[in-house]
Amino acid sequence: MVMSNFGLQLGLFDPGDFGEAVPQGAPTITRLAASDADFAQLLAEIERAEDVAFDTETTGVDMTRCELVGLSFCTREGHGWYVPVEMDGAEHWSLRLNSPQLAALRHSLNTTRAQLAAHNAKFDLGVLQRHGLAITHNTRPIFDTLIAQFAIDPFLRGGLGLKALAKRYFGWDMTEIASLIGYGGRGGRGQPQLSMRDVPLELAAPYAAADADATWRLAALSRLQIEKLGLRRLLDEVEFPLLPVLVDMEMAGVAIDLPYLSRLSDELHQRLQVIESQIHGYAGRRFNIGSPQQLSGVLYQMLGLHLNFADVQAHPADNRVPSTRAHRLTQLKDTHPIVPLVVEHRELSKLLGTYIDALPTLVNPNTNRVHTHFNQAVVITGRLSSSNPNLQNVPITTEVGRRVRQAFIAREGAQVLSADYSQIELRVLAHLADDAGLKAAFARDEDIHASTAAAIYNVPLNTVTTDQRGYAKRINYGIAYGMSSYSLARGSGMSDANAERFMAQYFKRFAGVKRWLDGTKRKLMTERVVDTLYGRRRPFKPAGGQTPAEVRRDERLAVNHPVQGTAAEVVKLAMLGLHKALKAGGYQTLLTLQVHDELVLDVPLEEVPAVRELVRHEMEHAIQLAAPLKADISVGPNWDGVDD
DNA sequence: GCAGTCACG
DNA sequence: ACGTACGTGACTGCG
Numbered sequence: 136m137v138m139s140n141f142g143l144q145l146g147l148f149d150p151g152d153f154g155e156a157v158p159q160g161a162p163t164i165t166r167l168a169a170s171d172a173d174f175a176q177l178l179a180e181i182e183r184a185e186d187v188a189f190d191t192e193t194t195g196v197d198m199t200r201c202e203l204v205g206l207s208f209c210t211r212e213g214h215g216w217y218v219p220v221e222m223d224g225a226e227h228w229s230l231r232l233n234s235p236q237l238a239a240l241r242h243s244l245n246t247t248r249a250q251l252a253a254h255n256a257k258f259d260l261g262v263l264q265r266h267g268l269a270i271t272h273n274t275r276p277i278f279d280t281l282i283a284q285f286a287i288d289p290f291l292r293g294g295l296g297l298k299a300l301a302k303r304y305f306g307w308d309m310t311e312i313a314s315l316i317g318y319g320g321r322g323g324r325g326q327p328q329l330s331m332r333d334v335p336l337e338l339a340a341p342y343a344a345a346d347a348d349a350t351w352r353l354a355a356l357s358r359l360q361i362e363k364l365g366l367r368r369l370l371d372e373v374e375f376p377l378l379p380v381l382v383d384m385e386m387a388g389v390a391i392d393l394p395y396l397s398r399l400s401d402e403l404h405q406r407l408q409v410i411e412s413q414i415h416g417y418a419g420r421r422f423n424i425g426s427p428q429q430l431s432g433v434l435y436q437m438l439g440l441h442l443n444f445a446d447v448q449a450h451p452a453d454n455r456v457p458s459t460r461a462h463r464l465t466q467l468k469d470t471h472p473i474v475p476l477v478v479e480h481r482e483l484s485k486l487l488g489t490y491i492d493a494l495p496t497l498v499n500p501n502t503n504r505v506h507t508h509f510n511q512a513v514v515i516t517g518r519l520s521s522s523n524p525n526l527q528n529v530p531i532t533t534e535v536g537r538r539v540r541q542a543f544i545a546r547e548g549a550q551v552l553s554a555d556y557s558q559i560e561l562r563v564l565a566h567l568a569d570d571a572g573l574k575a576a577f578a579r580d581e582d583i584h585a586s587t588a589a590a591i592y593n594v595p596l597n598t599v600t601t602d603q604r605g606y607a608k609r610i611n612y613g614i615a616y617g618m619s620s621y622s623l624a625r626g627s628g629m630s631d632a633n634a635e636r637f638m639a640q641y642f643k644r645f646a647g648v649k650r651w652l653d654g655t656k657r658k659l660m661t662e663r664v665v666d667t668l669y670g671r672r673r674p675f676k677p678a679g680g681q682t683p684a685e686v687r688r689d690e691r692l693a694v695n696h697p698v699q700g701t702a703a704e705v706v707k708l709a710m711l712g713l714h715k716a717l718k719a720g721g722y723q724t725l726l727t728l729q730v731h732d733e734l735v736l737d738v739p740l741e742e743v744p745a746v747r748e749l750v751r752h753e754m755e756h757a758i759q760l761a762a763p764l765k766a767d768i769s770v771g772p773n774w775d776g777v778d779d
Numbered sequence: 780g781c782a783g784t785c786a787c788g
Numbered sequence: 789a790c791g792t793a794c795g796t797g798a799c800t801g802c803g
Contacts, residue, residue: 426802617793
């Protein structure tokens with residue numbers, strides 16, 4: 136066994152563990168669909184197979200724009216079909232779009248009793264849907280081998296790519312797509328020189344057929360791993376059913392008010408100019424304010440700003456300079472007029488660079504909307520992540536930030552509906568810890584931070600002060616992340632001794648939480664793995680050799696994982712129920728964004744009253760926990776919601 | 780390609 | 789005595 140591999144050290148899977156069930160050696164036999172008769176045989180195989188893996192070959196990686204070039208299928212191990220699509224030139228048979236053959240394939244895929252499998256199925260489902268091959272009526276969820284492998288081992292070395300997995304489990308050295316279409320630039324980055332459309336059939340067919348076969352074998356292996364690790368409910372009831380929901384969300388995209396952003400950009404660039412010359416004036420010379428190094432030199436050396444000696448001490452071990460982060464600058468804001476200008480400069484250039492000037496370039500010209508990617512296999516806890524662009528970190532805190540949010544609008548004649556869970560992680564904690572005090576507070580729909588304060592300070596709820604509530608809020612959130620009394624003191628301004636007394640009082644009052652934290656740490660020590668309500672695992676390296684700091688960190692990770700991860704599962708369940716209800720009700724409403732505890736929808740005006748109640752119901756009844764779930768909803772012309 | 784910074788839950 | 793809350797993604801400067 137290769138002990139250098141983290142996944143294997145964790146006692147997960149050796150490539151040969153399921154070797155008998157999944158023979159590895161035999162290469163793929165390629166069968167080209169070269170006639171109507173061939174194609175008919177493929178459909179017959181799809182219809183009577185137990186499992187069908189498929190893959191799409193396209194002209195690009197953007198599912199909202201690329202063209203379908205070919206399809207590959209595997210209905211039994213070792214055999215892969217390739218179906219060319221819309222091939223020009225008469226010498227080869229190919230599947231035509233809008234043809235009876237394509238309709239027949241759609242019917243087969245939607246009615247077969249087989250479970251369909253694909254690697255990174257979101258892409259393939261989106262592409263197929265755009266080419267008249269929507270898979271919406273197959274009663275079994277798509278088996279996504281990438282999502283499955285991420286649940287099986289989130290720390291898989293070598294990544295989750297199909298080729299890497301085939302190498303790892305089957306010892307295959309598969310053809311990389313780069314060797315077919317080539318990539319310009321360095322390190323395989325940059326634009327491909329060709330598209331799959333330009334690759335000769337003799338090369339494309341075996342390449343694509345091998346991908347389908349590899350996916351088929353990987354699905355078979357994954358099923359065994361899933362059983363062994365207890366991941367069936369997570370995948371069958373949450374992750375796999377979520378796939379078509381995410382496809383719809385990504386295809387829907389979100390509307391952006393471009394003229395508004397353009398005006399905002401002009402205004403803020405002007406302001407930035409003014410600030411910049413003022414900063415250079417105070418500094419006595421021009422320098423790049425965006426360079427932390429140069430800025431640090433100006434602030435701490437030229438202007439001599441500091442709160443204490445430690446600020447300006449050299450860091451001989453490395454070449455680091457004193458930090459210029461906003462938190463630091465805020466502490467210094469009254470010592471020199473340059474400081475607030477630097478803070479504002481930071482804020483404006485961040486907002487302009489990341490959102491205001493970036494978003495317009497990301498609008499899809501075909502749809503006039505921005506299509507983010509929701510990734511299901513990045514975050515260890517099971518949250519979604521969003522990228523290209525990341526629409527889960529659109530500003531909201533500052534005044535200017537809210538103006539950025541106003542650029543997110545709805546279709547003509549529609550409104551933006553935003554619904555967010557109230558304190559979902561604390562409700563999840565109440566459930567996981569089965570804590571009587573926490574459950575009672577939520578059952579009475581109390582202001583949880585105020586009622587925590589009342590409990591800890593042992594005062595009536597209506598006499599809790601703003602400060603007391605603030606400390607309680609800090610501790611409520613901190614607990615879920617494994618915060619220490621030391622951090623509470625640092626973060627709240629309390630003395631170390633007071634913070635310690637405060638936390639002791641909290642654990643006395645919420646003994647169930649204390650029990651759960653201790654139990655989770657014990658599980659970490661003994662089993663080196665923790666999991667969520669639906670069984671998503673968070674493995675840890677074997678004990679031994681960690682420093683005390685690393686042990687503490689692992690403890691925080693271990694207690695945070697079930698809380699954050701279970702909350703993520705609840706939100707996903709709500710998305711599933713909502714998506715289903717919107718379809719069943721024939722609504723034109725689009726689910727557009729998910730931001731961890733918030734769902735955003737694009738709702739036609741006439742549907743607003745009904746959809747508002749639908750959303751509330753689906754979110755609050757996504758699952759039955761020991762604490763009730765609560766959703767707050769606002770509706771308005773843009774994402775900076777106005778009315779609730 | 781990494782570090783610093785900062786946007787969000 | 790330890791080190792200072794969990795989880796992300798994007799941009800910029802710099803070597």
